[in-house]
Amino acid sequence: MTQLDNKEAVIDMVTSLSKYYRYTTRAEQQLTKLSSEMDLVVHYLNIQSLQTNRIRYSVDIPEAMMSQPVPKLIVQPIVENAIKHGIEPKKGPGTIVVKGWQEGRMNRLVVEDTGEGMExxxxxxxxxKLLEPMDEHMGCGVWNVHQRLAHRFGPGSGLLLSRAESGGLRAELRWISEEENR
Structure with a gap:
C-alpha cells in the first residue's frame, strides 16, 4: 500500500493495528462489554479487508445487547476461522456477516461466511468435539470459545456450528444474561 502511495489505506491499517494490539495486550480484566469486543472484531476485519481486498463484512447487533458482558477475545477467533477456513481457500471475494439478537435472557451472536463450508x-x-476434552486433533480456538462461554454462563451457553444459508459456515455463540445486566 505504501509503494502504491495509498496513504489513506496505510493510515487505516496502522490505526486498526494499534487499536487491535492495544485491546489484545490488556490483561487486567477477563470480561468486557460486547461493544468493546465488537470494536476489536471490526478493527480485525478492517485489517483483513485492507490486506486482501477480497473480504466484505457487515455487523448488525442491537444497541441493547452491546452492554452485555462477555469473555475477552470470544468473537475474534470465530471471525478469524471464518476468514482462514472459509474465505481464504475460496476464489474470489467473500463475505462475513456478524449479527446478534436477544431472546429473553439468551444472547445470540452469529458469524457467517460465504466460504465452502463443511460436510x-x-x-x-x-x-x-466441542463438548469433549481438547486433544491434539482439535483446534484450540473454537474449543476454547465454547468452553469459556459454557463455564462462565452455564447450561445452554456455548458455541454451535452449522451450515449457513450461503453454503458457508454459521457459528452461533450463545450465552445467558446475568440478572444484574438486564
Whole structure:
C-alpha cells in the first residue's frame, strides 16, 4: 500500500493495528462489554479487508445487547476461522456477516461466511468435539470459545456450528444474561 502511495489505506491499517494490539495486550480484566469486543472484531476485519481486498463484512447487533458482558477475545477467533477456513481457500471475494439478537435472557451472536463450508458429518463431529476434552486433533480456538462461554454462563451457553444459508459456515455463540445486566 505504501509503494502504491495509498496513504489513506496505510493510515487505516496502522490505526486498526494499534487499536487491535492495544485491546489484545490488556490483561487486567477477563470480561468486557460486547461493544468493546465488537470494536476489536471490526478493527480485525478492517485489517483483513485492507490486506486482501477480497473480504466484505457487515455487523448488525442491537444497541441493547452491546452492554452485555462477555469473555475477552470470544468473537475474534470465530471471525478469524471464518476468514482462514472459509474465505481464504475460496476464489474470489467473500463475505462475513456478524449479527446478534436477544431472546429473553439468551444472547445470540452469529458469524457467517460465504466460504465452502463443511460436510455434514465433519460438522457434526466438530460440534461433538466441542463438548469433549481438547486433544491434539482439535483446534484450540473454537474449543476454547465454547468452553469459556459454557463455564462462565452455564447450561445452554456455548458455541454451535452449522451450515449457513450461503453454503458457508454459521457459528452461533450463545450465552445467558446475568440478572444484574438486564
Amino acid at each position: 455434514p458429518d465433519a460438522l457434526q463431529s466438530l460440534n461433538r
